[in-house]
Amino acid sequence: MDKIVRQFLQEVESRNQNEPEFMQAVTEVAETVIPYIVQHEIYYGQNILLRMVEPERVVSFRVPWIDDKEEIQVNRGYRIEMNSAIGPYKGGLRFHPSVNLSVLKFLAFEQVFKNSLTTLPMGGGKGGSDFNPKGKTDTEVMRFCQSFMTELFRHIGPNRDVPAGDIGVGSREIGYLFGQYKRLKNEFTGVLTGKGVSWGGSLIRPEATGYGVVYFTEEMLRHKGDGLKGKKVVISGSGNVAQYAAEKCLHLGATVLTMSDSSGFIHDPEGIDEAKLAYIMKLKNVQRGRIATYVEQYPNATFHAQKTPWGVPCDVALPCATQNELNGNDAKALVKNGCTCVGEGANMPSTPEAIEVFHKSKINYAPGKASNAGGVAVSGLEMAQNSLRYSWTREEVDAKLKGIMIDIHKSCLKYGDEAGFVNYVKGANIAGFVKVADAMLAQGVV
Numbered sequence: 083m084d085k086i087v088r089q090f091l092q093e094v095e096s097r098n099q100n101e102p103e104f105m106q107a108v109t110e111v112a113e114t115v116i117p118y119i120v121q122h123e124i125y126y127g128q129n130i131l132l133r134m135v136e137p138e139r140v141v142s143f144r145v146p147w148i149d150d151k152e153e154i155q156v157n158r159g160y161r162i163e164m165n166s167a168i169g170p171y172k173g174g175l176r177f178h179p180s181v182n183l184s185v186l187k188f189l190a191f192e193q194v195f196k197n198s199l200t201t202l203p204m205g206g207g208k209g210g211s212d213f214n215p216k217g218k219t220d221t222e223v224m225r226f227c228q229s230f231m232t233e234l235f236r237h238i239g240p241n242r243d244v245p246a247g248d249i250g251v252g253s254r255e256i257g258y259l260f261g262q263y264k265r266l267k268n269e270f271t272g273v274l275t276g277k278g279v280s281w282g283g284s285l286i287r288p289e290a291t292g293y294g295v296v297y298f299t300e301e302m303l304r305h306k307g308d309g310l311k312g313k314k315v316v317i318s319g320s321g322n323v324a325q326y327a328a329e330k331c332l333h334l335g336a337t338v339l340t341m342s343d344s345s346g347f348i349h350d351p352e353g354i355d356e357a358k359l360a361y362i363m364k365l366k367n368v369q370r371g372r373i374a375t376y377v378e379q380y381p382n383a384t385f386h387a388q389k390t391p392w393g394v395p396c397d398v399a400l401p402c403a404t405q406n407e408l409n410g411n412d413a414k415a416l417v418k419n420g421c422t423c424v425g426e427g428a429n430m431p432s433t434p435e436a437i438e439v440f441h442k443s444k445i446n447y448a449p450g451k452a453s454n455a456g457g458v459a460v461s462g463l464e465m466a467q468n469s470l471r472y473s474w475t476r477e478e479v480d481a482k483l484k485g486i487m488i489d490i491h492k493s494c495l496k497y498g499d500e501a502g503f504v505n506y507v508k509g510a511n512i513a514g515f516v517k518v519a520d521a522m523l524a525q526g527v528v
């Protein structure tokens with residue numbers, strides 16, 4: 083088996099050189115899915131995984147724009163249309179200086195499995211730019227978004243490819259992108275998700291990824307006869323996903339000890355309560371400030387510059403910032419300090435070494451493609467509401483989100499239960515694979 087996996091990975095690597103993040107995501111899938119393919123005649127010999135790792139289409143384009151000093155700037159834009167076997171391409175846009183082909187291909191590949199797990203009819207895609215919104219004025223961000231959409235609009239559409247937000251793309255950016263699409267096409271359609279509620283957005287979409295991570299984490303604990311109530315939780319990030327993960331932890335009676343940004347983390351031993359979380363939301367979403375400022379407001383907390391929060395003793399860890407933010411040593415520290423459950427809010431935040439530590443220690447560990455699927459699930463519900471020209475209530479959307487997260491947990495159990503220990507990586511990869519592979523087989527070699 084190892085030989086088949088190795089040969090497959092060598093072939094993929096020879097075509098995708100210098101793309102470490104993409105190879106990391108493909109390796110994790112190959113190691114769990116190839117043994118399943120070998121045991122199932124309908125997939126074996128169809129080169130199905132080899133077809134899945136090749137994007138259906140990659141678009142790369144120039145994004146010129148003029149800054150406030152009237153200087154011309156140039157960024158690079160991308161859209162990876164990875165797989166449309168079960169529905170239109172669907173996946174976020176990321177604006178961050180670290181964006182490159184490798185990062186977007188890993189995200190698009192993960193998205194295919196994640197979207198399949200939601201049970202909704204969505205293919206997988208991802209896009210973005212190396213543009214850094216940090217430190218830019220609103221008018222600069224608007225001019226950039228307009229230029230970005232002036233090229234992207236030809237490749238997307240409500241039945242073709244429906245982008246959403248991701249790191250650096252929040253409600254402000256979605257607004258500017260949607261406005262420019264509408265102007266260019268002279269059409270009001272559900273071409274983007276994460277829209278404002280008064281112009282086609284869904285209630286609960288901003289909360290969905292963070293709430294979904296916590297619903298999934300609660301489900302992992304419930305499966306072991308436990309729950310989040312009274313648990314100490316360590317969270318990284320302080321953006322969209324982290325904020326609403328923290329909020330839902332508080333609703334369920336847990337104590338949130340940390341949050342972070344790219345400059346370091348804050349540790350509040352008394353817990354980040356609802357008032358403190360409201361302060362963080364205003365600091366990050368309105369003032370666009372740094373997390374370090376928290377300790378000026380709440381002096382009993384401490385700030386740890388350029389550090390991640392994984393050394394803080396906790397029961398549950400929710401990495402919600404970015405890829406590869408939790409390494410093997412961090413995982414060892416978490417396990418040593420008593421952590422028994424890790425739910426990924428970010429995409430691929432744990433390195434392969436960290437995952438190995440979690441698996442060897444037999445603690446609950448959920449990969450992002452399962453535990454953070456709530457965001458894209460509610461995006462799917464936003465598309466459904468746009469098609470119906472109707473809006474569901476907050477309670478209706480929240481109940482559907484919770485139901486979807488519980489169903490994803492069941493899918494993981496179906497394929498990942500190993501005599502009592504649940505291997506959520508294996509469960510999520512195989513469950514996500516089967517639906518897409520069946521659709522690809524039915525549609526022929528296209």
Ligand code: NDP
Nearest residue numbers: 248249250291319320321322323343344403404428429457
């Ligand atoms: P935001 O831009 O709202 O927040 C990102 C947070 O992560 C910020 O606190 C940011 O700090 C921090 N961060 C970003 N890059 C780094 C880095 N290199 N090192 C340390 N910290 C970093 O993004 P989201 O909350 O939307 O996304 C967070 C993660 O969740 C990403 O992995 C994303 O792909 C994933 N995700 C998001 C979904 C969504 O619906 N938004 C859906 C599913 C997954 P700073 O402000 O300093 O940059």
